[in-house]
Amino acid sequence: MTRSRVWHRAPKPEAPSQGLAARRAATILVDGVLRRKQPLDEQLEAEGGPLVALDARDRSLARAIAGISLRRIGSLRAILDQLLAKGLPGGGSGPLEAMLITGAAQILFLDVPDHAAVSLAVDQAQAHRATKPFAPLVNAMLRNVARQKDEFVPILSDPSRDVPRWLQTRRVKAYGADIAQAVAAAERSEAALDISVKGDPGHWAQVLGGIVMPTGTVRVADAGVVPELPGFAEGDWWVQDAAAALPAALFTDIAGKRIADLCAAPGGKTAQLAAHGASVTALDRSRRRLQRLEENMTRLGFSVEAVAADAGDWNGGQFEGVLLDAPCSATGTIRRHPDVALLKEEKDIAALAGHQARLLDAAADHVAPGGTLVYATCSLEREEGEDQIAAFLARDSRFARRPVTAQEVGAWAEIVTNEGDIRTLPSHFPHENPRLSGLDGFFASRLVRSS
Numbered sequence: 001m002t003r004s005r006v007w008h009r010a011p012k013p014e015a016p017s018q019g020l021a022a023r024r025a026a027t028i029l030v031d032g033v034l035r036r037k038q039p040l041d042e043q044l045e046a047e048g049g050p051l052v053a054l055d056a057r058d059r060s061l062a063r064a065i066a067g068i069s070l071r072r073i074g075s076l077r078a079i080l081d082q083l084l085a086k087g088l089p090g091g092g093s094g095p096l097e098a099m100l101i102t103g104a105a106q107i108l109f110l111d112v113p114d115h116a117a118v119s120l121a122v123d124q125a126q127a128h129r130a131t132k133p134f135a136p137l138v139n140a141m142l143r144n145v146a147r148q149k150d151e152f153v154p155i156l157s158d159p160s161r162d163v164p165r166w167l168q169t170r171r172v173k174a175y176g177a178d179i180a181q182a183v184a185a186a187e188r189s190e191a192a193l194d195i196s197v198k199g200d201p202g203h204w205a206q207v208l209g210g211i212v213m214p215t216g217t218v219r220v221a222d223a224g225v226v227p228e229l230p231g232f233a234e235g236d237w238w239v240q241d242a243a244a245a246l247p248a249a250l251f252t253d254i255a256g257k258r259i260a261d262l263c264a265a266p267g268g269k270t271a272q273l274a275a276h277g278a279s280v281t282a283l284d285r286s287r288r289r290l291q292r293l294e295e296n297m298t299r300l301g302f303s304v305e306a307v308a309a310d311a312g313d314w315n316g317g318q319f320e321g322v323l324l325d326a327p328c329s330a331t332g333t334i335r336r337h338p339d340v341a342l343l344k345e346e347k348d349i350a351a352l353a354g355h356q357a358r359l360l361d362a363a364a365d366h367v368a369p370g371g372t373l374v375y376a377t378c379s380l381e382r383e384e385g386e387d388q389i390a391a392f393l394a395r396d397s398r399f400a401r402r403p404v405t406a407q408e409v410g411a412w413a414e415i416v417t418n419e420g421d422i423r424t425l426p427s428h429f430p431h432e433n434p435r436l437s438g439l440d441g442f443f444a445s446r447l448v449r450s451s
């Protein structure tokens with residue numbers, strides 16, 4: 001039987017007695033998302049977080065295990081369900097489910113010997129009071145996963161299994177069944193490192209071993225540790241998904257103009273505006289995130305005005321350009337943040353859309369007559385994109401769309417809608433190397449104020 005498995009690169013495995021710390025950390029991360037509903041990035045950035053005591057190699061292994069476990073959680077749960085006729089004992093006491101999920105993920109998707117994955121999961125179960133009684137079950141289950149790999153091919157080959165049902169249903173409704181399935185398939189691959197560069201993209205593609213995308217983003221597969229790459233410390237480039245680089249690029253001739261970036265941190269789009277010579281006021285409600293923006297601007301050598309304020313009630317006056325990269329469900333970024341699929345709920349969409357509408361109205365008042373307003377979200381939900389702009393244009397007659405043309409985005413017609421907005425999908429930019437494929441799902445619209 002042909003295997004449909006894709007091996008994800010993990011650091012070379014060690015002897016089974018080693019590597020327990022990395023497995024334990026991965027289990028804590030996955031358990032944090034599943035039971036405590038804590039975002040992965042928040043756990044990774046937290047003081048004293050699970051990776052703190054690990055060396056670089058174990059950190060990278062723990063991240064790889066947690067990442068693939070969350071990315072393929074629907075398939076992994078289906079396989080465990082098939083093996084566990086009566087469900088998880090005790091409804092899954094403590095981190096039992098996370099131990100099984102991370103163990104099975106190593107067996108099915110990572111280049112880790114089966115016996116190491118099984119025995120390290122059993123060691124973890126034995127070391128934890130809540131799971132100790134179930135150590136024999138962990139052993140039996142994971143041995144069965146290893147033994148029956150080929151029987152799971154039908155489960156593993158349906159990408160929609162890894163998308164929560166409510167989200168898949170919405171996608172089918174918004175984009176049709178084929179595109180929804182292509183998006184789910186694209187989300188199975190880990191995203192590449194995308195960077196925006198100050199200088200010549202061709203030069204940096206050569207230095208970093210990457211490719212140049214139609215819009216000038218440099219894309220690198222398997223880049224390694226970002227701060228150690230050439231040009232990072234020197235401030236020659238910054239990390240930014242190719243789709244995330246599109247909204248700020250919709251402002252034209254901004255050298256010397258005043259632009260307000262209203263939801264700015266950590267500053268990817270602020271950096272683009274500054275790189276094009278704009279005088280940028282970067283606003284964010286979160287002081288912690290604004291501090292990161294300031295650190296990023298210092299590294300890049302850009303001088304911007306950073307303001308900690310709520311964009312909904314800020315009295316900052318008028319600008320020639322306003323960018324509103326609004327807080328959103330982030331359902332376009334699941335390739336990069338697989339935990340989003342597990343942490344968001346359908347009811348969040350309407351609440352976020354209401355918040356975005358209020359921010360959009362506030363942003364509109366900061367645009368001087370003749371000025372440009374760019375609205376963007378990294379969501380695939382129409383309520384946060386196309387519908388939001390349709391409703392705004394219907395209620396604010398001062399604004400009209402200035403349609404984006406394919407020429408403005410590297411002749412990439414696929415990402416421009418009939419109305420002249422940008423709509424990218426994770427299934428865009430297919431490449432023979434899956435690690436170089438895909439885009440974050442973004443929406444962006446460019447509006448101009450007449451009076």
Ligand SMILES: C[S@@+](CC[C@H](N)C(=O)[O-])C[C@H]1O[C@@H](n2cnc3c(N)ncnc32)[C@H](O)[C@@H]1O
Pocket residue numbers: 244262263264265266267268269270283284285286289309310311312325326327328359
């Ligand atoms: C999508 S992120 C921005 C990403 C950023 N534009 C970039 O390119 O790096 C949204 C940001 O909006 C901020 N935010 C959320 N609600 C806000 C509000 N009412 N006023 C100002 N900032 C807000 C969040 O703190 C978060 O940093």
